[in-house]
Amino acid sequence: MGNQFLKWILTLCMFYSVSGDGCSLILKPSRVVVGFGEPVSVSCEATRPVRVLGWESAISAAHTQQELSVQWKVDSLIDWIEEPICYGVFFTAPRQCEEKLNLVLYKTPDSVSIRPVNHTGPMAEGKEYQLLCEVQNIAPVQYLTLRWYRGQTEVYNHSFSDLTSSSPVQVSSILLITPTKADNGVQYRCVAELELGPEGPQPPPTVASEPLNASVYFPPTFLSPEPENVDLIVGSEITLNCTATGNPTPAYSWQSSHPMQERMKDEAVLTSSSLLPGTYTCTASNTLGKKSKQFIVKAKTKGKRKL
Secondary structure: OHHHHHHHHHHHHHHHOEOHHHOOEEEEOOEEEEEOOOOEEEEEEEOOOEEEEEEEOOOOOEEEEOOOEEEEEEOOOOOOOOOOEEEEEEOOOOOEEEEEOEEEEEEOOOEEEEEEOOOOOOEEOOOOEEEEEEEEEEEOHHHEEEEEEEOOEEEEEEEOOOOOOOOOEEEEEEEEEOOOHHHOOOEEEEEEEEOOOOOOOOOOOEEEOOOEEOOEEEEEEEOOOOOEEEEEEOOOOEEEEOOEEEEOOOEEEEEEOOOOOHHHOOOOEEEEOOOOOEEEEEEEEEOOEEEEEEEEEEEEOOOOOOO
16 A cells, blocks of 8 residues: 555656756755766755655665655666656645756766878878867767867867767867978877866866877978078188978989089088089979079188288
């Protein structure tokens, strides 16, 4: 008889209960953030005499008669669709009311990875590329922010607040980049951050990808591309510096109206006391292009000391 009466009471709760400001139930705490597999405990308290007070839940349902508090407790929460509701049946109006627990069950991702899309090997300067960040098995996704970093600087972030799945999902984000030579050797990485609010862990849990080391090919560039005038004093050594930056490393060649030693023709820097006056043209080249620079060597006689 007692069980039948209780079932009848619970049926009334389903059809005639109220919630919100008019309800005489208080949840402590009112919002709970729990990691997957962790324990959780919430108290439901009635603020006036109650006939039946209980928790409606797929796991650990509980009820009490005429007690002013009842606890919902789970040793290891692993149910992604769990929505505990505290209900009360009172002696006076409103006779039925309920409060739904704001429960957030979260899980950090199994992995976060980053890779180029439809490309392998070094990137070319000035060309657009896509970097893909993939996040495996994270929940709830609406609290996720993916943060993209170039070195230590955040360059983009992607939130998923428009999604509503409570169970683990796989998501991804794309970063568009147009690399320059300054990006050669730079590390890109993606960080998954779960921002679960003040009731969640602080600081917010994060999982980062392994860094992606950018290798950027760019054509040779001279620090000073303008022609250089070099004074040649007979018997003295002069240096013609044709060093250029480039990736792959530039190869060098020299041209002049004067014969040059074979070993000197593929060097970046010429140091010699046997060069003759004239124009020397150096070319630095790699697979992306080539650049040339001129050195104009002029004879200069040693001045005589005045007595």
